[in-house]
Amino acid sequence: MTILIRPGAVLLSEWRAIYRGASVALDPATRPAIAAGAAAVAHILAKGEPVYGINTGFGKLASVRIGDADLETLQRNIVLSHAAGVGAPMETRVARLMMVLKLASLAQGASGVRPETVDLLAAMVARDLIPVVPSQGSVGASGDLAPLAHMTAAMVGVGEILLHGTRVPAADALAQAGLAPLTLHAKEGLALLNGTQFSTAQALAGLFEAERLFHSALVTGALSTDAARGSDTPFDPRIHALRGHRGQIETAAALRLLMEGSAIRRSHLHGDPRVQDPYCLRCQPQVMGAALDVLRQAATTLGTEANGVSDNPLIFADTGEALSGGNFHAEPVAFAADMIALAVCEIGSIAERRIAMLVDPALSGMPAFLTPKPGLNSGFMIPQVTAAALVSENKQRATPASVDSIPTSANQEDHVSMAAHGARRLVDMVENAVNVIAIELLAAAQGCDFHAPLTSSPPLDAVRDLLRSRVPPLDDDRHLAPDIAAAADLVRSGTVACAVLPVLLPGLEAS
Known part of the structure; x- marks a missing residue:
């Protein structure tokens, strides 16, 4: 059974089948939207104006402007610095579901990542290359930063990947599968880290x-x-x-x-x-x-x-805008999880x-x-x-x-x-x-x-x-x-x- 990922239109029964092990394939019709989002990011960079997450620091450091020569380093740094999770690794099929959720999100074209980035994530899912992702470290706002950083770190060849049930250095696992580690371009590290996919998968x-x-x-x-x-x-x-x-x-x-x-x-x-x-x-x-x-x-x-x-900021290719908002705040998921917990109890x-x-x-x-x-x-x-x-x-x-909340990131992320x-x-x-x-x-x-x-x-x-x-x-x-x-x-x-x-x-x- 293969589920065709149609971003924005995947049925709950299809997510259920993916969780149970169904194969996935990304709808080829997503390619133009992905390319348009990446082109919009390139256009924003060419204008030279400061835009959060593209040529600035992150969180409390958003006011720090980053030069063009350091943009790839900026994106790699955010991944490595945010890969600070602890605890037992995610259960494999839940981690795989998280990857497919991220794939479906990126494929809508509003995150500004390149087609090559989406292709690598899709290839890892297809080859059953599941990053080893610690389960603890996210507070469910600004996205599930730590767990998604561990997923992304594996894509750039850092950390570990489960290959045939064995933990293997990420770079080696990618090489054995015939894949090259990703070099992150502007906005891509943030796009991969930002989002509720860990919480939603769980x-x-x-x-x-x-x-x-x-x-x-x-x-x-x-x-x-x-x-x-x-x-x-x-x-x-x-x-x-x-x-x-x-x-x-x-x-x-x-x-x-x-x-x-x-x-x-x-x-x-x-x-x-x-x-x-x-x-x-x-x-x-x-x-x-x-x-x-x-x-x-x-x-x-x-x-x-x-x-x-x-994700945040969101890229609107039709107008060439990057709009900063708060879709990464996982309150809907938190409420849903609490409801499930009550029912199970x-x-x-x-x-x-x-x-x-x-x-x-x-x-x-x-x-x-x-x-x-x-x-x-x-x-x-x-x-x-x-x-x-x-x-x-x-x-x-x-x-x-x-009902709990602890302010983080020097009170920038205060709820x-x-x-x-x-x-x-x-x-x-x-x-x-x-x-x-x-x-x-x-x-x-x-x-x-x-x-x-x-x-x-x-x-x-x-x-x-x-x-x-x-x-x-x-x-x-x-x-x-x-x-x-x-x-x-x-x-x-x-x-x-x-x-x-x-x-x-x-x-x-x-x-």
Whole structure:
């Protein structure tokens, strides 16, 4: 699968495919706009007037005029001086996504870089030459300067590049791929450094992983409802139509479809003294529907950001102007990342409450901790504790990053978004929640086993069969970590969601 990069018009589904590994090709129709932007920069230089980022210093040093003989040195210096990131390297596919986002931005022609510069970045993506980029160091304003500087440094032959999974000096990796290091011309270093592509890539990665989490949690929530012999009356469409929230309405519909035809659920109708289920079952449409609405809003924001230009100054070739603004400020990304964090946190939180309900015989009506021999065996006692620990950790991480700001660059950059680490936490938060959902999958399947010979619905039984092909029922205590890992792999990979794909709502992709 090859995605054609049409700057300003790439679909969210296409960004998702790129994140999952699809090849990319830059639309040849971008060439005239790129060349026109570069020509506009050359024209500005020829006029001899000071223009920020082209023939001046940067940030607080913008008033320092740079002579023509030093312009290439100026651009190289900004790259090397700004490559000051620390911490673990970006995950490879997120770094690759960042490169493609930058490629799409530059190809709009508003950054003033030459076609050769765009070509090198495209060639590195095509040859899978991924710069080693430290994850920490950006405050999400003036662009993601430090991480993008490390990306750009690799383009000029400095730093390291991952070549076939091995860290190689950048100059050597380029040479092995038949590419020459880039000599930066006027404006190009700044154009490559300025922008929100690091924050946006991290936020998109979090969004795409959260989509799979959301769908899997719908499945395990329905399975837990069956295991608890819960009612599907709270999912009646008339209830949700009266409130009107789209996500709530569609989530209730998905839960109804997931549970349709369950003999276990039908058994609830005969002789069950319970009048209402706990909120963790009854309020799934309200909680998961709200999460869905939030994820959709974040997706809209990030889709717009991915197709935008966040460089500074921006080059308008039609008028020959360089306009200095603040598109590099990543506040939209910061807000979107905070929204995703809240949704992920709540998806895991309500799932943990369902696990706690299932292992409590007073609430579930099943053997304590879902073991046939409680006392001799501890069953699911500690997996619930693990889920609680993961949910607590996610609560701490869900504190909004966008409300923080620390002035930088001698107060020239006096308000920043903190989008970078707001987005960077998301994949780790999703991984925590994935393990919570994995534990729920194990517990809910175990609960349904106690109701044999009654069966669940066809889609939920398909999920149980899938799990049982890898994890047998828990009759006596055993080493549980491998069971959790196997279930987590089914959730993380999207296998759980895909097992019931025909009944999943269409609003968010499952894979």
